[in-house]
Amino acid sequence: MNKNENKLKGRDLINVGIYSAIYFVIMMAVAMLGMIPIFLPLLSVIVPILGGIPFMLFLTKVKKPGMLFLMAMIMGIMMLLTGMGPWPLATCAVAGLLAELVYRSGDYKSAKKAVLTHGVFSMWIWGNYLPLFTDYEGYFAQRQDYGQAYIDAVEKLMPLWMAPVLLVACFVCGILGGLLGRALLKKHFAKAGIV
Amino acid sequence: MTYSSEAAQEKRRSFLDPRTKLALVIVLALFVLGGLGGEMMEPIKRVLSVLPFLMLLAERQWKRFFRGLLMLGVGYGLLFVMPYLHGVLNFLALMCGGILTRFVVTIVMGEYLIATTTVSEFISAMERLHMPQAITIPMSVMFRLFPTIVEEWRAIRRAMGMRGIRLGGNRAGEVLEYQMVPMMTSSVRIGEELSASALTRGLGSPVRRTNICRIGFRVQDGILLLLCAATFASWLLELCGVKLW
Numbered sequence: 292m293n294k295n296e297n298k299l300k301g302r303d304l305i306n307v308g309i310y311s312a313i314y315f316v317i318m319m320a321v322a323m324l325g326m327i328p329i330f331l332p333l334l335s336v337i338v339p340i341l342g343g344i345p346f347m348l349f350l351t352k353v354k355k356p357g358m359l360f361l362m363a364m365i366m367g368i369m370m371l372l373t374g375m376g377p378w379p380l381a382t383c384a385v386a387g388l389l390a391e392l393v394y395r396s397g398d399y400k401s402a403k404k405a406v407l408t409h410g411v412f413s414m415w416i417w418g419n420y421l422p423l424f425t426d427y428e429g430y431f432a433q434r435q436d437y438g439q440a441y442i443d444a445v446e447k448l449m450p451l452w453m454a455p456v457l458l459v460a461c462f463v464c465g466i467l468g469g470l471l472g473r474a475l476l477k478k479h480f481a482k483a484g485i486v
Numbered sequence: 487m488t489y490s491s492e493a494a495q496e497k498r499r500s501f502l503d504p505r506t507k508l509a510l511v512i513v514l515a516l517f518v519l520g521g522l523g524g525e526m527m528e529p530i531k532r533v534l535s536v537l538p539f540l541m542l543l544a545e546r547q548w549k550r551f552f553r554g555l556l557m558l559g560v561g562y563g564l565l566f567v568m569p570y571l572h573g574v575l576n577f578l579a580l581m582c583g584g585i586l587t588r589f590v591v592t593i594v595m596g597e598y599l600i601a602t603t604t605v606s607e608f609i610s611a612m613e614r615l616h617m618p619q620a621i622t623i624p625m626s627v628m629f630r631l632f633p634t635i636v637e638e639w640r641a642i643r644r645a646m647g648m649r650g651i652r653l654g655g656n657r658a659g660e661v662l663e664y665q666m667v668p669m670m671t672s673s674v675r676i677g678e679e680l681s682a683s684a685l686t687r688g689l690g691s692p693v694r695r696t697n698i699c700r701i702g703f704r705v706q707d708g709i710l711l712l713l714c715a716a717t718f719a720s721w722l723l724e725l726c727g728v729k730l731w
Contacts, residue, residue, distance in 0.1 A: 301690015308627025309677035374519030
């Protein structure tokens with residue numbers, strides 16, 4: 292393949308936009324659950340599983356390097372705009388780059404690598420939890436208005452050892468989400484003629 | 487002599503430049519929603535929180551203005567009655583009130599940005615900021631699609647709810663398959679049509695596009711950008727330990 296064909300064109304960029312929008316809407320709808328303390332750690336399970344559906348659909352359109360990284364960066368920017376702070380931007384860059392490498396090693400078409408790609412990609416979600424562990428006081432100082440009951444509940448749910456657990460949860464559930472996405476892809480989207 | 491379309495563009499021109507709006511969104515997201523900065527920033531934050539409402543008034547977006555005001559009113563109302571409630575109700579009132587008062591300002595600002603900025607304006611503003619196309623095109627597609635996706639999802643949810651496919655219905659387990667899948671299918675369809683139309687109009691072509699919409703900084707932009715800069719400056723000063731008041 293020569294270099295020109297590998298360059299991202301208007302159509303690819305628009306595709307990134309479409310699927311990022313769907314992914315983001317689903318994520319936001321689910322993330323509202325995080326207002327209930329018990330769901331806060333569970334988000335690292337729910338978001339990757341549900342996010343797997345649009346993401347696997349997106350992967351069928353990814354044929355060139357850069358698209359995955361771009362989507363990850365856009366997620367980071369959107370997190371910044373929705374007030375999650377700058378941490379996700381960093382994890383997005385890393386997770387996006389790794390996902391890119393994984394999917395590339397499968398030549399942008401291997402189905403098994405696609406599932407693994409989603410697992411790796413999902414690790415960006417971990418960035419949203421980071422302030423909880425690095426800047427504990429600050430995190431709750433700005434969430435004072437949720438009430439002491441909320442803070443106490445989260446405090447109990449989120450000891451420091453949860454940090455690596457959440458990262459692993461993101462990865463494992465990302466793989467589960469990838470499998471779910473692939474199953475639905477076969478069952479519905481192929482039939483509807485979108486893939 | 488002005489062309490009629492040029493005059494129309496001038497009339498439709500929004501109160502603020504898209505770049506100013508974006509700067510405001512970022513400042514609000516970082517300081518009001520993200521809670522950056524400590525005690526000293528409180529008065530500045532209060533000024534910032536009022537801004538989106540003023541903007542909506544300046545653009546004569548009455549409906550959005552009153553909806554935002556209503557949400558804020560409900561939020562403060564809940565916080566107000568909270569001490570008189572007990573048990574779970576107290577907790578719920580505090581949480582809903584806290585969430586509403588925290589998010590409304592940013593939501594109103596986001597609504598203002600989306601309602602008053604056309605995609606062309608957004609793109610031409612981004613071009614002047616020298617943002618790479620790889621970021622601006624996906625972002626503008628996203629902002630264009632958000633309302634559409636939400637609308638589609640609402641319609642599908644209503645249709646499926648009638649058959650009991652909803653959370654709490656008798657076929658709740660099928661929500662995933664019969665709500666999310668159709669939502670995605672139709673969103674992708676709409677997106678593809680959108681992309682065909684955008685490509686026909688030359689989006690993403692190597693040639694520099696021209697644009698009819700008028701953007702540019704005016705007095706009100708200058709004032710608001712100064713305010714944004716002042717916010718950052720006072721935050722930095724606070725970090726360095728300087729006390730302004």
